[in-house]
Amino acid sequence: xxxxxxxxxxxxxxxxxxxxxxxxxxxxxxxxxxxxxxxxxxxxxxxxxxxxxxxxxxxxxxxxxxxxxxxxxxxxxxxxxxxxxxxxxxxxxxxxxxxxxxxxxxxxxxxxxxxxxxxxxxxxxxxxxxxxxxxxxxxxxxxxxxxxxxxxxxxxxxxxxxxxxxxxxxxxxxxxxxxxxxxxxxxxxxxxxxxxxxxxxxxxxxxxxxxxxxxxxxxxxxxxxxxxxxxxxxxxxxxxxxxxxxx
Numbered sequence: 001x002x003x004x005x006x007x008x009x010x011x012x013x014x015x016x017x018x019x020x021x022x023x024x025x026x027x028x029x030x031x032x033x034x035x036x037x038x039x040x041x042x043x044x045x046x047x048x049x050x051x052x053x054x055x056x057x058x059x060x061x062x063x064x065x066x067x068x069x070x071x072x073x074x075x076x077x078x079x080x081x082x083x084x085x086x087x088x089x090x091x092x093x094x095x096x097x098x099x100x101x102x103x104x105x106x107x108x109x110x111x112x113x114x115x116x117x118x119x120x121x122x123x124x125x126x127x128x129x130x131x132x133x134x135x136x137x138x139x140x141x142x143x144x145x146x147x148x149x150x151x152x153x154x155x156x157x158x159x160x161x162x163x164x165x166x167x168x169x170x171x172x173x174x175x176x177x178x179x180x181x182x183x184x185x186x187x188x189x190x191x192x193x194x195x196x197x198x199x200x201x202x203x204x205x206x207x208x209x210x211x212x213x214x215x216x217x218x219x220x221x222x223x224x225x226x227x228x229x230x231x232x233x234x235x236x237x238x239x240x241x242x243x244x245x246x247x
Contacts, residue, residue: 011117014063
C-alpha cells in the first residue's frame, strides 16, 4: 500500500512554522475548513471565535496568493485540498512549588500547513450552479427587500397624509366652534352695552333731578314761612279797595 507523504501532496501550499500554539487547538479550526472552497472557508473562519481562526485565515490567504501568482490559478476555482498542524518544538519552563519541588510548564508550538488545488470539472459545475442559484435568490431577496421598503414608505406617506387631513379637519371644527361661540356672545354683549347705556342715562337723570332739588332748596323761604302766609293777589287787591274777602 503506497502512502502519500505530506510533502508529496499536489497543490500549492503555505506553511506557518513555530507558531506559539498547541497543534490540537489549531486542528480544531482546520477540521472546519478542510475540503471547502476558498470563499466558503474564509467565511467560516471569519465567523469562528477561536484564536487559531485568524492564524489559519492568514495561512490560507498566503496559499491562495502563491497559487495565483506563482502557478497562474484562479482564486474562485481553488479549494483546500489538505490542511494539517504538526507539533513543533516545546519550550520547557519551571515554576517553584511547595516543599522545594518545581512544576514543569510546557510552552508548545506547531507548524500549520494548508495546500490549495484546483477543483475538478464536476465540482466546478456544481459550484457555478450553486453560485448562480445563490445569486438569483439574492436578487430575489434584494428585490423583495426593496419592494417592502417601498411599501413601507408609501404606507408612511399615507399615514402622514391622513394625520395632516385629520389635523386640518380638527382645526376647521375648532374654528367653527369659536365662530359659533362668538355669534352667541354678540347679542349678550349688545344687550349688556344697551343696559349700560340705559343705566348711564338713568344716572344722568337722577343727577339732574338732584341738582334741581338742590336749587329749589336754595331758593325756598326761610323756616317758619309757609306759602299759605303770603297773601294772594286777590286779597291784596281787596285790602286796597277796603273790601272784605271771604274764604
